[in-house]
Amino acid sequence: MSKVHVLPADVISKIAAGEVVERPASVVKELLENSLDAGAKRIELHLKEGGKSLVHIKDDGSGIARDDLDALFTRHATSKVAAASDLEAILSLGFRGEALYSVGSVAEVALRSRAQGSAEAWEIAVKGGEKARPVPATMPSHGTDIRVGEIFFNTPARKKFLKSDAAEFEQILNVVIPYALLYPERAFLVTHNGRTVLDLGVAASPAGRAAEALGLESRHIIAPKPIEDSVCQLRMLLGDINIQRPRRDLQYLFINGRPVQSRNLSFHLNEVYKLIFPPAVHPFFAVMLTVPAGDVDVNVHPTKREVRLRDESRLAGFLRRVVEQALMSGTSAREVTADRPEAFSLTSAAPGAADGRAEGVPAAKLVFAPNQRSVVPVFIASDESVRPAVVNDLTTLATPSEQLTAPFITETSVTLKDRLATARLVGTFVRKYHLFESGESLFVVDQHAAQERILFEKFRRQIHAGKVEVQHLLTPLVMNVTPQEMLSWENSGERLSSFGFEVEQFGPAALALRAHPAVMPNPQQALRVLLAEGELTRIDVDVLASRACRASVMAGDKMDAAQAAHQLQALLACDDPYTCPHGRPVFIELKSSFLDRQFLRT
Ligand SMILES: Nc1ncnc2c1ncn2[C@@H]1O[C@H](COP(=O)(O)OP(=O)(O)OP(=O)(O)O)[C@@H](O)[C@H]1O
Ligand SMILES: [Mg+2]
Incomplete structure (x- = not known):
């Protein structure tokens, strides 16, 4: 008896579906991509129990015409690709005609749609690959509404491997958020068990969307001018020195409009940030790269998460350079006029922020900006590193666990320069830091940065x-x-x-x-x-x-007192004495009142 036989159709469909649909988040990814491909301006996603019992998506896209419904949920049924040559230049997110078919074979699906320009809506139901006949339905306007329930009802082994509702929901957010960053001009609503989790209206700018979606301060996001040349286009959002993450959880890479993962490119981007970051913290960035379709192969795996790029190392070098340049021009210190009294904070002004600069101008910075919301910036010491941070109330940090070390500059840089000019050298600490005293303050200067x-x-x-x-x-x-x-x-x-x-x-x-x-x-x-x-x-x-x-200047040179004093004067003669060229601070100020508080003298 021969051992080789062709598998029955239902087994084939489950295997194929298994590659596309791993978990509820994969269903969300496929349906969301379809809605985006359909040009939806507003997408609603309602989930129950981490998407396990319901993934419900509603869009206002082009909809599906009655004539196309019969082909739907059939393998390789797509409107996006017609000939092999189309695969050379894929512009849509979908192209394989596999997603609906796969979802339909492992779940219970009800799809309702009204095509643009048509007065009628239709609904079609599918369960475990069994399609019912389309029936007339009603919908107020064009778009598509899909409910997916009972995921993996017919593949119990896979169902068993699903994680907790919270973990599955987190995966879903990890799918939705990158697209929200990519499409700031579209609105997204996500609810989980009836609770609104994300409600993103049309954003004024990509940085504004990122700030809203990720809970960041938009003034900490640098949005350099997009680069466009014949070989590639590049848009970037780069967190400045104030966004420091313990994990690499806010790092997004997009190639040709698709969220992708690339260890290589992400390694290089992180390397650039090492120029300004202390160890063990990671930046936020969203890098959107468009290269000729022929230079990228997305057809590597059914989930399209992996891409192959031609000339990847050259691209990595290019990215490194432009990011470094953007950080350099985006984080240089800015002097402010003395007419705004007191309370200036070490913080970053986003393009278009309160100081009225135009959006897209690469001028976001480490600045001494007016402190309008009683935000007191401080440096907090943790282990070896000194981490600038912005807190709302200095007193909240005065706990032993937080080890507050230095409130930063609270005056205009003009008088600051004056005070530094007359500062007296107290000594040098661990061959790295010069300590200067001036009035009620102790200035710690990083010799190398200076x-x-x-x-x-x-x-x-x-x-x-x-x-x-x-x-x-x-x-x-x-x-x-x-x-x-x-x-x-x-x-x-x-x-x-x-x-x-x-x-x-x-x-x-x-x-x-x-x-x-x-x-x-x-x-x-x-x-x-x-x-x-x-x-x-x-x-x-x-x-x-x-x-x-x-x-x-890498070598740990020892400096004598005269050299240290000379260095300070040379520093003060600089246009921009407060940060190193990449934006790391050159010095911090410790006020005696701060030390008094630490010694419980006040
Ligand atoms: N929300 C939607 N709005 C309009 N048309 C849709 C929507 N969802 C699916 N379609 C139509 O159904 C077809 C099949 O969708 P499906 O996701 O299975 O395949 P695809 O998107 O073409 O390719 P892929 O399998 O790579 O996602 C699409 O090509 C599209 O024409
Ligand atoms: Mg699709």
Whole structure:
């Protein structure tokens, strides 16, 4: 007897359905994508028991015509793809014609729809793959209404593996929220067991939507101008230094309008934030990338979560650079005029926030902004790291568990500069921090961050003036290089010389450094960092300058008192003395009144 036989149709359908429908969240994903594909402007999602007993979706999209109902819930029935060539350039979220069929084979479904331009509505019921005949129904306007109940009633093994209602509901939110971020111009309502959980009206801006959907302050979200060129389009929302998460739970990546996961791209994005973040905290970002349809393959897995990209490492490099640049220009400190008295907070102003800047202008920052809602910013020490945070009431933090260490600047930066100018060096702590005293305050200056800022401004000024001061070396410094570094040098000679680096080839695998920018204490290290970038002419000059400076001050140099005092004066001469080029704070202020409180003297 032969062992090989073709499976019966009902077994085939359950296997296929199993790949698409893993849990209630998968049903939500498929139905939501259909509603979005249908151009719905408002989507309502009503759930019961984590979606296990009911997923009910209502949209005001184009609807489904009576003639199309008979084909619905049949495998490979789709309106979105007709020929194999269409797969090369998929513009809709759906394309396989599998979702409804799969949902219909593992659940009980009632679908009602009224097509745009039609006066009639129809309803069709399906249970475990068995379709009933469509019957007339009534609907006030066009759109589609689908109820999915009894998920996995005929696959008990799968039903057993479902998690608690709360866990399943969380998964559903994880599906809905990325789409809410992607479509700020559409409204979303989500209820669970009759309770409204998300009610997002049409948002004024992508940042506004993200703030509302994720419970963030929109002034902490940087929305750089979208980048559009022939190869790709990029829109981004980037949390600033004030949004620090213990988990990577607010990180969203979209490729060609589809939420995707990519360990590689997400690794690189997190790396950029390490320039400004303390260890063990993670940023918020939503990165929406559009590349030519031919460069991305979404047809890897039925759930379409994974995508394959052509030239992924080049793309990662590009992303790194633009995010770094956006953070740099988006988080530089801003001075405010002295006419607003007292209480200025270290916080971030979102584009279009209270200060009236236009939306999309990449000027969101770490600023000394007027404190309008009695928000007192503080730095809180946790373990090794110093974490800036904004709290509403200073007293709420004065508990032992919270270890409050330093209220931040509460005055205009003009008088702040004056006070710092006359500050007296008290000493240096762990070779990293200079302590200055001025009046009733102790200023703790991060020596490296300060040095980075000073170098960067000096170097940048010289580069932009086309007059980089060069230090010639009597004996060239010879560096062994990798083939990639050699290639990068070959492609970047011009940019390197405009930066003041004179480099020659020295044998097949070495370069000789003959001259370097005079401001750089550690030029070899800086050169190494630049060569790691590949083709330097493609990268923004300020980004390169900041990286070179950062690399150049890495060493934990010891400074004597005169050097420390000199550093402070050089810092105060900077345009932007309060943060490092990437936006990390350069110093914090500890007021004596604060210490008094810690010692219970008041
Ligand atoms: N909410 C809706 N509004 C309008 N048309 C819909 C809706 N849901 C489904 N459809 C129609 O039903 C068809 C089948 O949907 P289904 O989700 O099964 O397949 P698909 O979206 O084409 O592809 P995929 O399986 O990749 O999702 C769609 O192509 C679309 O024409
Ligand atoms: Mg679909």
